[in-house]
Amino acid sequence: MTRAPVQPLRRRWLWGAGLTILLAVMVSGVLQWRQYELLDSTTQFNNDALGWSFLQIEIEQLRLRNRVQAALADPAADDRDALQIRYDVFVSRIGLVDHERAATVMRDEARYAPAMDKLRAFIGSADRYFGAKPSLPPTPEALRGLLVQLDLLSGPLHELSLATSHVLSQRVSQRNEAVREQIQISFGLTLFQCLLLVAFGFILLRQFRALRERGHRLQALADSLEVARAEAESASRAKSVFLANMSHEIRTPFHGLLGMMSLLRDTTLTRQQAGFLDTARDSAQHLLSILNDILDVSKLEAGNLQISPEPLDLKQIVRQVDELMRVQARAKDLALRVTLADDVPRWVRADATRLKQILFNLLSNAVKFSNAGSVSLAVRRGTGATTVFEVADTGIGMDESTLARLFERFVQADATTSRRHGGTGLGLEISRSLARLMGGDITVRSTPGVGSCFTVTLPLETVPAPEDAPDTSAVPLDAAEPVLRVLVAEDHPVNQAYMEAVLDKLGHRATFAGDGAEAVRAMQRDAFDVVLMDLHMPTMDGFDATRAIRALPAPMNRVPILALTADVFPETQARARAAGVDDFLAKPAHLPQLREALARFGAPANDAVRPAPATDRDEQPLDVATVEQVRSALSPHQYAALLEGLFNVQDSTLRDLRQAAARRDLAALRNQAHGLKGAALSLGLRSVAGAAARLHQTPDSALDADLIDSLDSLERAMVHTRSSSRQQKLVG
Amino acid sequence: MTHPIATMTRRARGLALAAWFCGWLAATGPAHALDAPTGKVLLSVTGHITVRNGADAAAFDMALLEKLPQFSFHTRTPWYPEPRKFTGVRLRDLLAALGAPARANVSAEALNDYRALIPPEDWADHDVMVAYFLDDAPMLVRDKGPLVIIYPFDAHPKLRTAVRYSRAVWQLKGIDVR
Numbered sequence: 001m002t003r004a005p006v007q008p009l010r011r012r013w014l015w016g017a018g019l020t021i022l023l024a025v026m027v028s029g030v031l032q033w034r035q036y037e038l039l040d041s042t043t044q045f046n047n048d049a050l051g052w053s054f055l056q057i058e059i060e061q062l063r064l065r066n067r068v069q070a071a072l073a074d075p076a077a078d079d080r081d082a083l084q085i086r087y088d089v090f091v092s093r094i095g096l097v098d099h100e101r102a103a104t105v106m107r108d109e110a111r112y113a114p115a116m117d118k119l120r121a122f123i124g125s126a127d128r129y130f131g132a133k134p135s136l137p138p139t140p141e142a143l144r145g146l147l148v149q150l151d152l153l154s155g156p157l158h159e160l161s162l163a164t165s166h167v168l169s170q171r172v173s174q175r176n177e178a179v180r181e182q183i184q185i186s187f188g189l190t191l192f193q194c195l196l197l198v199a200f201g202f203i204l205l206r207q208f209r210a211l212r213e214r215g216h217r218l219q220a221l222a223d224s225l226e227v228a229r230a231e232a233e234s235a236s237r238a239k240s241v242f243l244a245n246m247s248h249e250i251r252t253p254f255h256g257l258l259g260m261m262s263l264l265r266d267t268t269l270t271r272q273q274a275g276f277l278d279t280a281r282d283s284a285q286h287l288l289s290i291l292n293d294i295l296d297v298s299k300l301e302a303g304n305l306q307i308s309p310e311p312l313d314l315k316q317i318v319r320q321v322d323e324l325m326r327v328q329a330r331a332k333d334l335a336l337r338v339t340l341a342d343d344v345p346r347w348v349r350a351d352a353t354r355l356k357q358i359l360f361n362l363l364s365n366a367v368k369f370s371n372a373g374s375v376s377l378a379v380r381r382g383t384g385a386t387t388v389f390e391v392a393d394t395g396i397g398m399d400e401s402t403l404a405r406l407f408e409r410f411v412q413a414d415a416t417t418s419r420r421h422g423g424t425g426l427g428l429e430i431s432r433s434l435a436r437l438m439g440g441d442i443t444v445r446s447t448p449g450v451g452s453c454f455t456v457t458l459p460l461e462t463v464p465a466p467e468d469a470p471d472t473s474a475v476p477l478d479a480a481e482p483v484l485r486v487l488v489a490e491d492h493p494v495n496q497a498y499m500e501a502v503l504d505k506l507g508h509r510a511t512f513a514g515d516g517a518e519a520v521r522a523m524q525r526d527a528f529d530v531v532l533m534d535l536h537m538p539t540m541d542g543f544d545a546t547r548a549i550r551a552l553p554a555p556m557n558r559v560p561i562l563a564l565t566a567d568v569f570p571e572t573q574a575r576a577r578a579a580g581v582d583d584f585l586a587k588p589a590h591l592p593q594l595r596e597a598l599a600r601f602g603a604p605a606n607d608a609v610r611p612a613p614a615t616d617r618d619e620q621p622l623d624v625a626t627v628e629q630v631r632s633a634l635s636p637h638q639y640a641a642l643l644e645g646l647f648n649v650q651d652s653t654l655r656d657l658r659q660a661a662a663r664r665d666l667a668a669l670r671n672q673a674h675g676l677k678g679a680a681l682s683l684g685l686r687s688v689a690g691a692a693a694r695l696h697q698t699p700d701s702a703l704d705a706d707l708i709d710s711l712d713s714l715e716r717a718m719v720h721t722r723s724s725s726r727q728q729k730l731v732g
Numbered sequence: 733m734t735h736p737i738a739t740m741t742r743r744a745r746g747l748a749l750a751a752w753f754c755g756w757l758a759a760t761g762p763a764h765a766l767d768a769p770t771g772k773v774l775l776s777v778t779g780h781i782t783v784r785n786g787a788d789a790a791a792f793d794m795a796l797l798e799k800l801p802q803f804s805f806h807t808r809t810p811w812y813p814e815p816r817k818f819t820g821v822r823l824r825d826l827l828a829a830l831g832a833p834a835r836a837n838v839s840a841e842a843l844n845d846y847r848a849l850i851p852p853e854d855w856a857d858h859d860v861m862v863a864y865f866l867d868d869a870p871m872l873v874r875d876k877g878p879l880v881i882i883y884p885f886d887a888h889p890k891l892r893t894a895v896r897y898s899r900a901v902w903q904l905k906g907i908d909v910r
Contacts, residue, residue: 049810049897060844088873089844089903095874100813132872 028189053096054161060090087130115156243298256494293426309349335374348460361427362391370395389456397448484508484529489519516545543579550580560601621721626684661707687717769793779909782831820863823855843903876902
């Protein structure tokens with residue numbers, strides 16, 4: 001900029017101004033000192049009094065003359081002392097004008113020196129009579145002589161006093177002139193100082209203004225930087241959202257691809273074709289995992305990834321991880337050791353999905369980077385309320401510099417391993433971000449060639465075991481699943497085909513709707529057990545379609561709706577739930593998840609396990625799927641006969657139950673209820689089965705009122721079911 | 733501390749008290765008479781004074797003046813080219829000895845009938861002196877003597893003014909306390 005050369009110039013200017021002011025102040029100081037001295041010496045030496053002194057001499061000369069004359073006129077009254085004093089006083093006055101300073105003052109006055117000579121001559125002769133040591137007596141003759149001399153002095157003394165007054169007035173005017181001059185100079189200097197001061201002030205003002213301007217400029221710069229930062233941040237956020245959307249968009253068709261490949265694998269293929277297909281599927285799986293990683297990272301960056309902790313069985317989680325990793329480890333001939341310390345709480349609050357994600361990632365890495373030896377997962381209690389998961393391997397290990405960069409994005413131990421082992425390099429970053437989101441962290445220690453040990457420390461809150469906790473590990477996948485009528489609202493043809501194939505494989509009957517409006521029309525036209533709803537569709541999306549279905553008359557509005565979505569944002573899920581969606585199925589919907597979800601929402605058999613939705617479904621007396629299954633398995637006629645048989649014994653059954661209740665023969669009651677439940681279940685009589693099941697589970701402590709209540713509800717269910725089955729022409 | 737009077741007998745105590753009272757009177761009272769001058773009278777003080785040795789004045793010869801506390805200083809004056817030593821009695825001490833009011837105006841008169849009024853700001857606040865020695869020697873009338881009122885001009889720049897110089901009366905012969 002041009003500021004650099006200006007700076008010294010301005011500084012020189014300032015220096016110059018400062019020095020000038022100093023000089024001016026010094027000059028005026030000297031001047032004032034001079035004035036002071038002039039005044040001081042004037043008074044000190046009392047020069048102005050010289051005129052007065054000469055006048056006094058003149059007066060004393062006259063007084064002395066008078067005294068001498070008086071002494072001559074009246075010698076009898078001669079006052080010797082008075083004469084002496086007059087003389088002495090006269091002489092003392094002469095001393096005041098007869099000295100060096102007076103001579104200096106009167107230097108240019110020609111009359112001074114002769115007059116002084118005359119005075120001195122007079123004193124010389126008078127001192128003979130009146131001096132300190134008089135040599136002659138003051139005879140009248142002598143006095144007369146002195147009188148003549150005194151008279152002779154009158155003229156010169158008068159002249160001298162006139163001359164002195166002239167000289168003095170001259171000096172006074174000279175001094176006044178000098179003082180005036182000095183005052184003028186002082187005035188000029190003061191004026192000059194004022195000007196300098198004004199100039200100084202002006203410079204100061206300009207400096208100040210420049211400073212303020214610079215401040216403004218800096219502020220503006222800071223503001224624009226702030227704006228730029230905000231823009232950059234929003235751009236970055238937009239990029240993250242775009243990335244998340246793209247991954248999602250990619251995953252949707254990708255899912256169709258994977259599904260199709262797995263279906264293709266089940267068809268008759270040559271060995272070579274099967275090999276090709278396996279390779280293709282592996283590649284696709286890998287690609288999908290990369291997509292998932294990217295999606296996670298973008299969610300983490302956008303701050304959209306939320307941890308939703310809920311009570312979970314840590315033992316079960318570890319078992320699941322163990323089971324899944326065992327396959328991978330076995331494939332590489334590695335020993336997998338999973339240990340769970342006794343002091344680790346079994347029930348904790350945690351996000352199961354994310355916890356498993358971390359453990360899978362670390363264990364996968366351990367397996368990936370170990371070629372021999374073992375991989376272990378040890379879960380133990382840490383300090384405080386923390387739980388420690390240690391994943392150790394006997395793999396290739398890492399050196400210091402690698403460890404330092406390990407958790408950075410896209411960093412892998414080294415480029416060569418990256419190529420050999422694959423992966424995005426995002427896994428560790430995601431894992432650590434997740435651990436930190438949970439309030440914990442991941443640390444690592446490693447020795448090259450010996451192995452690595454990753455330690456996850458998480459503050460997991462211990463919770464009491466839920467009372468209705470199903471021992472999920474003991475729940476077998478039900479082999480005999482009812483056939484469900486599934487409405488699939490899905491616009492994508494590939495996904496439609498995939499869903500059709502999967503549902504077919506599960507033994508369900510799928511009906512497809514290309515958009516939300518079509519789905520609503522289908523609901524109005526046919527009865528369905530469950531709806532699989534894609535949330536993103538043209539014309540009418542899943543949200544609106546769900547709302548429209550929920551607005552239909554009963555019982556159509558109660559059909560469970562499962563949202564199919566790859567959209568992972570919690571906001572979306574909250575919106576969907578608000579619209580009336582019961583649950584979510586991640587897209588792509590894998591077969592096991594789909595089967596589990598359909599069993600949960602479509603099958604009445606699971607109602608006992610999940611009592612809350614069971615009461616809801618009791619109101620739907622018939623489990624259409626089971627009914628259809630049995631009707632098709634036997635024949636509508638046979639089914640009708642079975643149903644009729646049940647209804648025929650209905651009254652006697654109820655009577656027996658009531659009698660048992662009256663006797664409080666609970667064993668008999670439970671026994672009969674159990675039999676009824678079995679029959680009702682096998683015929684698809686949902687509400688009857690439910691009521692019978694509750695009766696069967698009647699505790700010993702049950703009150704009579706409770707029993708009567710249960711029996712009443714069973715009777716209501718049976719009456720209701722009977723009329724329903726008549727309506728639906730299941731019985732004649 | 734035990735007062736000595738407390739240890740005496742009653743009679744002795746009365747005598748001692750009387751003696752002490754007389755001493756106090758002599759030291760502070762106005763009844764102290766001034767001796768009559770024996771030599772040539774140099775100065776006569778008149779006006780509001782309580783101590784006199786004449787009908788209406790206190791007359792001093794050199795001996796009486798020299799009895800008063802002596803004081804001296806060097807100072808420059810307009811009348812001598814060099815600083816000179818003046819010795820005499822402070823006007824303050826002189827007036828106190830004569831029982832003059834603390835803040836009286838003083839009129840000083842010279843042999844040539846010159847008169848100047850010296851206010852108490854001068855004589856009470858400064859060491860204004862009635863000098864009888866110049867450089868330790870008596871002054872003749874022709875040397876502005878025998879008595880001179882002199883200010884310590886060098887002690888304070890405020891004193892170096894024409895007004896103060898005019899109050900330094902030479903050939904002093906009388907002082908009138910007003």
